[in-house]
Amino acid sequence: MSIGHTLLGLLESGPRHGYDLKRAFDEKFGQDRPLHYGQVYSTMSRLLKHGLVEVDGIETGGGPERKRYAITDAGITDVQRWLATPEKPEEYLQSTLYTKVVLALLTHRDAAVVLDVQRSEHLRSMRILTDRKRKGDLADQLICDHALFHLEADLRWLELTTARLDKLRAEVAA
Numbered sequence: 001m002s003i004g005h006t007l008l009g010l011l012e013s014g015p016r017h018g019y020d021l022k023r024a025f026d027e028k029f030g031q032d033r034p035l036h037y038g039q040v041y042s043t044m045s046r047l048l049k050h051g052l053v054e055v056d057g058i059e060t061g062g063g064p065e066r067k068r069y070a071i072t073d074a075g076i077t078d079v080q081r082w083l084a085t086p087e088k089p090e091e092y093l094q095s096t097l098y099t100k101v102v103l104a105l106l107t108h109r110d111a112a113v114v115l116d117v118q119r120s121e122h123l124r125s126m127r128i129l130t131d132r133k134r135k136g137d138l139a140d141q142l143i144c145d146h147a148l149f150h151l152e153a154d155l156r157w158l159e160l161t162t163a164r165l166d167k168l169r170a171e172v173a174a
Contacts, residue, residue, distance in 0.1 A: 011071040
């Protein structure tokens, strides 16, 4: 996820302080991985340097200065370009799991055990996500669905690999 583009998008609704941006980001996108304040301020500094945001005001008080940031026209254009650009699909052609299976075979370990342990871990993760989805709002349901669909695809791969393990063992040994 592009943190910079996300913060720019949040600024389109109006100027905000860094603290408010962090809170909005965490609420909408960062439930599992909240932003650190340092990330927000370093990102805002970079966006300011590139002319994508401007300081809309500075408040002084008992603590440090609080800058209020506003998106510029260039920032709006940048967000629009980012939204219109498709993400490269993740193809997982260099899967760590595949590497583990092949290494297990190469080292004469039981690759079926590697696959079984991974299957159990995927199922555990799916139970947690399903419970979270059941209790969540629509946004949480959608993000859980995305993760669950990927886990389901992994499970299909685990089953297929388990079924082809003898053939893979013969190819790896050759």
